[in-house]
Amino acid sequence: xxxxxxxPKGTRDYHPNLVxxxxxxxxxxxxxFMRFGYHEIQTPSFEKSNILKGNYGxxxxxxxxxxxxxxxxxxxxxxxxxxDNNLSEFVNSISDKALRYDLTVPLARYVSQYQNEIKFPxxxxxxxxxxxxxxxxxxxxxxFTQCDADVIGSDSILNEIEMINIYAKSLNDLGLxxxxxxxxxxxxxxxxxxxxxxxxxxxxxxxxxxxIDKIGQENVIxxxxxxxxxxDKYIEDLKFIFxxxxxxxxxxxxxxxxxxxxxxxxxxxxxKTIKDFFDLNSYDHINISFDLSLARGLDYYTGVIFEISSxxxxxxxxxxxxxxYKDLTKRFSAHNLSGIGISFGLExxxxxxxxxxxxPDSLDQQNEILVLNFGIEYIKKLDxxxxxxxxxxxxTMYPDESKISKxxxxxxxxxxxxxxxxxKDEDDKNIFKIKNMESGIEKKFNITNFKEV
Amino acid sequence: xxxxxxxPKGTRDYHPNLVxxxxxxxxxxxxxFMRFGYHEIQTPSFEKSNILKGNYGxxxxxxxxxxxxxxxxxxxxxxxxxxDNNLSEFVNSISDKALRYDLTVPLARYVSQYQNEIKFPxxxxxxxxxxxxxxxxxxxxxxFTQCDADVIGSDSILNEIEMINIYAKSLNDLGLxxxxxxxxxxxxxxxxxxxxxxxxxxxxxxxxxxxIDKIGQENVIxxxxxxxxxxDKYIEDLKFIFxxxxxxxxxxxxxxxxxxxxxxxxxxxxxKTIKDFFDLNSYDHINISFDLSLARGLDYYTGVIFEISSxxxxxxxxxxxxxxYKDLTKRFSAHNLSGIGISFGLExxxxxxxxxxxxPDSLDQQNEILVLNFGIEYIKKLDxxxxxxxxxxxxTMYPDESKISKxxxxxxxxxxxxxxxxxKDEDDKNIFKIKNMESGIEKKFNITNFKEV
Numbered sequence: 001x002x003x004x005x006x007x008p009k010g011t012r013d014y015h016p017n018l019v020x021x022x023x024x025x026x027x028x029x030x031x032x033f034m035r036f037g038y039h040e041i042q043t044p045s046f047e048k049s050n051i052l053k054g055n056y057g058x059x060x061x062x063x064x065x066x067x068x069x070x071x072x073x074x075x076x077x078x079x080x081x082x083x084d085n086n087l088s089e090f091v092n093s094i095s096d097k098a099l100r101y102d103l104t105v106p107l108a109r110y111v112s113q114y115q116n117e118i119k120f121p122x123x124x125x126x127x128x129x130x131x132x133x134x135x136x137x138x139x140x141x142x143x144f145t146q147c148d149a150d151v152i153g154s155d156s157i158l159n160e161i162e163m164i165n166i167y168a169k170s171l172n173d174l175g176l177x178x179x180x181x182x183x184x185x186x187x188x189x190x191x192x193x194x195x196x197x198x199x200x201x202x203x204x205x206x207x208x209x210x211x212i213d214k215i216g217q218e219n220v221i222x223x224x225x226x227x228x229x230x231x232d233k234y235i236e237d238l239k240f241i242f243x244x245x246x247x248x249x250x251x252x253x254x255x256x257x258x259x260x261x262x263x264x265x266x267x268x269x270x271x272k273t274i275k276d277f278f279d280l281n282s283y284d285h286i287n288i289s290f291d292l293s294l295a296r297g298l299d300y301y302t303g304v305i306f307e308i309s310s311x312x313x314x315x316x317x318x319x320x321x322x323x324x325y326k327d328l329t330k331r332f333s334a335h336n337l338s339g340i341g342i343s344f345g346l347e348x349x350x351x352x353x354x355x356x357x358x359x360p361d362s363l364d365q366q367n368e369i370l371v372l373n374f375g376i377e378y379i380k381k382l383d384x385x386x387x388x389x390x391x392x393x394x395x396t397m398y399p400d401e402s403k404i405s406k407x408x409x410x411x412x413x414x415x416x417x418x419x420x421x422x423x424k425d426e427d428d429k430n431i432f433k434i435k436n437m438e439s440g441i442e443k444k445f446n447i448t449n450f451k452e453v
Numbered sequence: 454x455x456x457x458x459x460x461p462k463g464t465r466d467y468h469p470n471l472v473x474x475x476x477x478x479x480x481x482x483x484x485x486f487m488r489f490g491y492h493e494i495q496t497p498s499f500e501k502s503n504i505l506k507g508n509y510g511x512x513x514x515x516x517x518x519x520x521x522x523x524x525x526x527x528x529x530x531x532x533x534x535x536x537d538n539n540l541s542e543f544v545n546s547i548s549d550k551a552l553r554y555d556l557t558v559p560l561a562r563y564v565s566q567y568q569n570e571i572k573f574p575x576x577x578x579x580x581x582x583x584x585x586x587x588x589x590x591x592x593x594x595x596x597f598t599q600c601d602a603d604v605i606g607s608d609s610i611l612n613e614i615e616m617i618n619i620y621a622k623s624l625n626d627l628g629l630x631x632x633x634x635x636x637x638x639x640x641x642x643x644x645x646x647x648x649x650x651x652x653x654x655x656x657x658x659x660x661x662x663x664x665i666d667k668i669g670q671e672n673v674i675x676x677x678x679x680x681x682x683x684x685d686k687y688i689e690d691l692k693f694i695f696x697x698x699x700x701x702x703x704x705x706x707x708x709x710x711x712x713x714x715x716x717x718x719x720x721x722x723x724x725k726t727i728k729d730f731f732d733l734n735s736y737d738h739i740n741i742s743f744d745l746s747l748a749r750g751l752d753y754y755t756g757v758i759f760e761i762s763s764x765x766x767x768x769x770x771x772x773x774x775x776x777x778y779k780d781l782t783k784r785f786s787a788h789n790l791s792g793i794g795i796s797f798g799l800e801x802x803x804x805x806x807x808x809x810x811x812x813p814d815s816l817d818q819q820n821e822i823l824v825l826n827f828g829i830e831y832i833k834k835l836d837x838x839x840x841x842x843x844x845x846x847x848x849t850m851y852p853d854e855s856k857i858s859k860x861x862x863x864x865x866x867x868x869x870x871x872x873x874x875x876x877k878d879e880d881d882k883n884i885f886k887i888k889n890m891e892s893g894i895e896k897k898f899n900i901t902n903f904k905e906v
Contacts, residue, residue: 002784002785002786003503003504003784003785004785005504005561005562005563005565005566005785006501006504006562006566007496007497007500007501007562007566008497008499008500008501008549008550011497011498011499012497013494013495013496013497013563013566013567014494014495014496015494015567016492016493016494016577019492019493019494019495020492020493023493034819034847035843035846035847035848036843036847036848036849037820037823037847037848037849038849039469039472039473039819040469040472040473040476041466041467041468041469041472042466042467042472043460043466043467044460044461044464044465044466044596045464045498045552045582045584045596046461046464046596047460047461048459048460048461050456051456051458051459062523062524063523065520065521065523066520066521067518067519067520067521067552068518068519068520068521068544068547068548070515070516070518070586071515071540071586072540074535074540074543074544075535075538075540077530077535077543079532079535082527082528082530082532085528087524087525087527087528090527090530091521091527094521094547095521096461097461099498099520108458109458109459109460110458110466112458113458113459113460113466114466114468119862119863119866119867121851121852121853123849124469129498131498133523133524143497143498143499151852154852154853155853156826156852156853156854157829158826158829158832158850158852159852162849162850162852169843273829276833277833277836280833280836280837281836331455331456332455332456332457332458333455366487366492367490370490373609373611376609376610376611376726379611380729380730380733383730383733383734384733387734390488390489390622393488394487394488394489394490395488395489395490396489396490396491396576396615397611397615398574399574399604399607399609399611399612399615400574400607400608400609401609409572410572413572414572
């Protein structure tokens with residue numbers, strides 16, 4: 001019985017042209033991370049379940065892929081828990097590790113585990129796959145690549161500034177334009193929620209705020225009033241917050257009304273410092289805007305929050321984000337390590353490069369020279385020629401003695417730049433020919449010294 | 454309750470210095486594969502269980518990591534099969550996919566699935582992790598990287614010759630010397646087993662032959678006589694086979710006595726052609742030797758078999774191997790696709806490079822310039838300087854305003870090549886200093902035009 005060749009739902013194969021384009025982006029990001037002094041680490045694909053679980057909320061934990069214990073160990077399956085419909089207990093009885101869900105929990109585990117060997121601040125980047133048992137749907141995959149850069153063990157605002165520069169330089173290197181980096185601060189959001197008398201409902205406040213792109217500001221205000229009893233007198237301020245202002249206006253707005261404690265004072269100072277440093281550069285391709293409505297994953301972030309997107313491609317949402325989190329290693333009771341991190345959305349950056357034709361043409365034509373096969377004796381006489389070209393080009397021979405028309409069709413289909421021709425005629429004259437596949441131009445070379453004849 | 458940060462047995466974290474060294478090897482291999490016209494593909498980490506299982510024998514299948522079905526689906530657990538101790542049926546009731554065990558089965562699935570889109574011969578390489586539930590032990594891991602290059606859809610011996618050249622060039626690029634590439638051929642092994650009247654016990658013959666490195670030739674002969682009733686009259690030939698001879702002598706030996714059918718004739722011709730092509734090169738670093746006792750995974754290979762090792766590091770065994778397999782896609786009933794492939798043992802190559810100090814020093818010193826932090830105002834004035842150096846160097850600032858002695862110790866610990874010094878004294882003089890950490894030599898530069906003063 002033959003087996004139908006197919007892959008699990010929610011996964012995909014990367015064909016050569018896709019791999020080379022993804023590698024192009026990844027290499028640019030790596031080069032930039034290195035330029036800023038970050039070093040690459042890699043962690044195992046699976047972690048112990050107790051390390052992974054309990055970080056992502058009930059919904060997130062449900063999306064973790066569990067790995068079945070091997071061999072005889074599945075005999076320990078707790079059948080009673082299955083009968084009682086206690087599925088998580090059942091799963092725990094036959095699985096003690098799981099595929100990583102993100103790169104942040106492995107990082108927290110890593111810095112906690114090696115804290116005595118690491119000299120902090122620790123600057124690391126990590127580009128690896130993660131797995132989520134999301135319902136497969138168009139454009140959403142169960143295995144995908146995350147690209148993160150983080151600094152652990154330093155509270156200095158200079159790290160935030162460096163992160164902005166990493167975004168600016170690496171996305172510029174990739175050719176992206178008209179970028180918008182939105183910045184907010186948890187300290188300011190805290191003081192706004194206090195002023196609005198919503199502090200006890202902070203989380204709900206954030207969840208509603210986060211809907212602004214989807215439902216619009218009128219509906220957000222309506223929902224805040226209806227669900228959280230936001231008082232009318234705060235609506236004016238909300239409208240100010242929701243509508244684009246200059247960064248200076250926003251800083252002034254905060255300074256006048258929202259400096260209510262040390263935390264908000266520090267937050268304001270940090271935003272001012274960020275602005276000062278950003279203004280030193282006259283970037284053409286990126287703008288920063290303070291946006292007090294930005295409420296990205298606020299359970300997690302404790303200071304500055306970033307989100308970056310392309311104004312030319314609003315349809316895809318953000319292409320990266322991050323922020324400061326001071327409690328990274330709390331679960332492992334490592335001495336308190338503050339961290340800040342950003343991530344790059346590889347798929348979305350890919351989308352922009354593809355749409356805007358920003359990938360270099362060379363990626364499409366990695367097949368340079370195909371040696372046509374007129375018989376093994378001719379290939380043998382070409383051995384030194386092939387080696388000579390291989391020092392600088394990608395060169396391969398057509399392995400079979402097929403019809404030359406078939407070999408040309410192969411060269412064409414695989415976008416070879418040129419073919420090398422050496423058969424009886426050429427052998428008699430001590431030459432070989434190189435024919436450009438696009439122009440059709442043929443050049444002749446001496447087979448001993450490779451000089452054009 | 455705090456959680457102890459640790460990783461599952463049989464896995465490991467890759468620290469920055471390890472990642473950069475591994476990347477160095479991988480990049481050299483990739484560059485070489487490309488030079489020979491191979492293209493990279495990537496396949497999903499998990500495949501459907503029915504695709505993976507049934508390829509590796511009972512023992513291999515047992516080592517596959519199964520992934521538990523998500524959410525409510527575990528309710529379908531077949532409790533009766535568990536009670537009956539039918540563990541594989543139980544596992545199948547709660548798991549329908551598994552982590553890949555190697556890169557060959559995914560390749561077979563890939564070429565079968567896309568056979569209508571691929572223009573054969575298809576030359577691909579793949580460098581990805583695989584997972585095996587091996588008992589964790591020193592130097593053996595449950596997750597490791599495989600590096601494979603294969604050609605699918607061509608029977609030509611030129612592919613075998615190309616594979617040899619890939620080994621020769623890429624291992625030379627990595628600085629390896631004194632390499633031995635052993636070559637054997639299934640066609641010759643078949644004819645030997647026929648001549649020895651062992652054809653009906655071919656598999657057992659191969660298993661015993663394969664023990665030669667472990668138990669020595671005397672014991673292999675003893676076991677063949679005792680277990681398989683090998684007749685005395687064949688022992689002389691076996692001794693010839695076991696003891697090193699020149700390639701010409703071996704070809705002559707085969708030609709005289711072991712050409713019994715078309716298959717063995719083709720096999721001999723192929724070995725001759727390989728020798729002819731190899732002799733065209735005068736490689737200093739690699740030798741090929743025909744070895745009729747090489748019995749590497751013969752269930753699988755159908756033609757030429759390779760195994761490469763370092764004579765300087767016999768303690769680690771082979772650093773790569775491969776061969777021709779004509780039934781790659783049989784299970785998927787794709788039209789019969791013949792393939793040939795080689796793999797590189799990343800860990801063992803790493804071992805040699807580390808032992809023989811073949812990694813470039815630059816990998817150990819990727820931290821180039823550390824900007825000492827004398828206060829944020831000074832860093833701000835250095836913004837353009839940092840950007841200037843970042844065009845060509847890895848440069849980062851110490852983010853915190855710590856004691857300068859602590860910052861120097863950080864630079865030292867992290868092997869920075871030099872530190873950039875800019876405090877009040879330097880600011881007053883419009884200069885900055887760059888101090889080499891090893892030599893202690895300090896140079897002064899103008900802060901506006903970066904010229905040495």
